[in-house]
Amino acid sequence: MFNLRNAAVSPMNQLLVTLRYYATGCSQLTSGDFAGISYTTAHRVIHRVSNAIASLRPQYVSFPESQESIRKTQLQFYNIARFPKVLGAMDCTHVRIMSPGGMEAETYRNRKGYFSLNVQAICNADLEFTDIVARWPGSTHDSTIFNNCYRHALFEDRRYGDAVLLVDGGYPSKPYLLSPLENPITEEERLYNESQIRSRNTVERLFGCWKRRFPVLSLGINVKLNNTMAIIIATVVLHNILRKAGEDLPPDDPDLMLPAPWAALLGEGDITRGRLQDGQRKDAVRRALISNYFRSLV
Known part of the structure; x- marks a missing residue:
């Protein structure tokens, strides 16, 4: 071949x-x-x-669809911090690219000032990608990417029942998207936030592992745009293969010449963290979860 x-x-x-x-x-x-x-x-x-x-993406990057796989994924997340019904943690991160040129090149420049693709990922509790979208310009907001992806349509169609995705405050509140409270007051609200943040942290850890394993994602993919997307998906496939094989998480390489510390490079996806005011949210599901479940754990 x-x-x-x-x-x-x-x-x-x-x-x-x-x-x-x-x-x-x-x-x-x-x-x-x-x-x-x-x-x-x-x-x-x-x-x-x-x-x-x-x-090979369909073979190695798959979202839980069967009842058995859904229950298994939810149990794995529950074992992290007792957060129920979680089918994945979702977030976006920026992958550096060279300027694509042309009239629309500036749409690929993100708020940090460099050219990138804003890559959306959903992961499971084992730090494996279960869904990946790698085609949007760096200036695109995280919520815009989700609202236009295939997975959003399935959740809107209630394909996954009452299962939820854990997200940060940059996403709108929906019955299947649960974000942390901005100003928790009661004990059950603080418990909800702690459980949500600890469970959602899996996607942040995934991005760190992925970018340390394949430094080209942080240093910059210096090829034409139409070839860049295949490289991103290929590294996702390889990452999942290594995770399924039980490969250890990659440590920092002190000999690798990076333009900034790893912590800064891995945080470059965190450019759209603006939180919506709780009063603007229609968050009946979140409120019911706090009142009916987390209050019982206090």
Whole structure:
């Protein structure tokens, strides 16, 4: 599948060239020089392998659909901090890209001032991606991405019953989107917030693990936009494969030359954290959960 003309580069070497690019964020020219191949060959190799890996997404990135998988996911989240009915934690993070050029290039510049794709992810309690959307410009608000995605339509159609997603305050309140209270007052409200934040933290940990494992996501993907999305999805697939195989979480690499500390790079997705006032929310489900469930735990 991967062989180029005259089988000049073996499939294994093509994979290694691609993985080196993901792991270092170097240019395709540098990746080619390291492997002893030309820039044009490295370019073809990296994008061909990335597309092949990305095509495995349906096999390795799947949202809970059966009753058994839904119950299993909800139990795993419940075991974190006793928050019920959670089907996933959702958030967005920014992946650096080079300027795509053209009349709409500035739509890809986010509030931090650099070009990016705003990538939406839903994860389970095992730090695995269960849903990924990687096509929106960096200036797009998190809630806009969700409102226009396939998963939103399914939740609106009540496909998942009373299951919920945990989100931060940048999302609107819906029966299936539960965010923390801005100003908790009562004991049950504080307990709700603690449980919600601890459970939702899985998606923040996922982003940290993913970007440490594939530094190209933080350093910047220096290829054309139509090739960037396949690289993002390919790293998601590889991350899930490693998680399912029980691979340890990657530590910080002190020898990796980063433009900013890891904490700053991993927090670059947190640019749309503006909270809506509680008085503007129609949050009957959240209020009922606090009154009927978390009050009983106090």
